[in-house]
Amino acid sequence: MFIEAKKINKVYFDKNNKPITVLNNINLSIPKGQFISILGPSGCGKSTFLSMIAGLTGSTSGEIIVNGKKVVKPGKDRGMVFQQAALFPWMNVTENVMFPLRKELSKSEGLKRAQHFLKMVQLSNYPTHYPHELSGGMQQRVSIARSLAMDPAVLLMDEPFGALDEQTRSRLHRQLEEIWIDTQKTIVFVTHSISESIKLSDRIIVMGTRPGTILTDITVNIPRPREQHRQQIGALEEQIMALLKTEIDKVIEEEQSYEADS
Numbered sequence: 495m496f497i498e499a500k501k502i503n504k505v506y507f508d509k510n511n512k513p514i515t516v517l518n519n520i521n522l523s524i525p526k527g528q529f530i531s532i533l534g535p536s537g538c539g540k541s542t543f544l545s546m547i548a549g550l551t552g553s554t555s556g557e558i559i560v561n562g563k564k565v566v567k568p569g570k571d572r573g574m575v576f577q578q579a580a581l582f583p584w585m586n587v588t589e590n591v592m593f594p595l596r597k598e599l600s601k602s603e604g605l606k607r608a609q610h611f612l613k614m615v616q617l618s619n620y621p622t623h624y625p626h627e628l629s630g631g632m633q634q635r636v637s638i639a640r641s642l643a644m645d646p647a648v649l650l651m652d653e654p655f656g657a658l659d660e661q662t663r664s665r666l667h668r669q670l671e672e673i674w675i676d677t678q679k680t681i682v683f684v685t686h687s688i689s690e691s692i693k694l695s696d697r698i699i700v701m702g703t704r705p706g707t708i709l710t711d712i713t714v715n716i717p718r719p720r721e722q723h724r725q726q727i728g729a730l731e732e733q734i735m736a737l738l739k740t741e742i743d744k745v746i747e748e749e750q751s752y753e754a755d756s
């Protein structure tokens with residue numbers, strides 16, 4: 495398996511130093527090239543888990559192996575895309591994409607690579623624009639190009655389209671699907687959105703909360719492109735919605751009792 499999470503537990507401490515188990519015994523094997531989504535209610539530990547694969551957060555126990563190596567820190571083999579594009583505002587589009595390549599490639603090689611990936615995200619016409627001159631969707635495409643330019647084997651995406659409007663999201667879904675088909679990357683995609691996970695992934699991991707566990711592991715057998723298979727999408731959506739309803743109710747109940755206590 496290309497990515498393996500073995501018996502992952504994560505405990506955080508709240509402000510009263512009370513231990514809170516966020517992830518409980520997560521075991522997951524992801525083959526190379528798979529597009530896998532991690533779906534679950536707010537606070538179930540999706541971002542924590544993704545950040546562990548990235549090597550940005552350590553586990554309390556258990557381990558994550560990527561391509562045969564135990565993850566202990568971030569590495570070039572894993573690119574990360576966050577909900578906010580986090581571009582350098584003083585650099586233009588091309589400079590932002592070239593920035594992580596500066597130590598590895600000469601300027602002209604870096605430029606060539608940046609141009610290639612800007613073309614892939616359909617931003618070839620904006621090489622000298624600055625982030626503030628771009629829409630949110632365009633900024634997010636720059637951020638995807640920047641991650642891809644490092645040629646990571648794994649692309650880790652944490653609600654990358656969460657802050658965008660519905661139309662832009664749809665367009666980016668299509669582009670991301672094409673990029674994934676072209677590049678054969680392994681993509682781990684965190685989202686709240688059931689429809690987004692069904693549109694994009696080969697497989698959906700549905701997580702429950704308090705503590706975060708894997709509730710179910712669904713293989714999505716709907717042929718691509720998926721838009722035309724509305725009935726199948728609707729049926730799967732309902733199935734997942736029913737599964738998540740109990741979990742979401744749990745979160746609401748807990749939040750209400752927290753408010754009542756404080």
Ligand SMILES: Nc1ncnc2c1ncn2[C@@H]1O[C@H](COP(=O)(O)OP(=O)(O)OP(=O)(O)O)[C@@H](O)[C@H]1O
Pocket residue numbers: 506507508516534535536537538539540541542543686
């Ligand atoms: N550094 C931290 N210290 C203490 N608690 C934390 C820390 N990071 C996350 N948590 C808690 O861990 C739980 C899981 O957080 P996480 O961000 O992984 O969830 P999530 O499923 O990605 O949520 P969302 O969908 O809202 O982004 C939450 O209850 C959060 O408050």
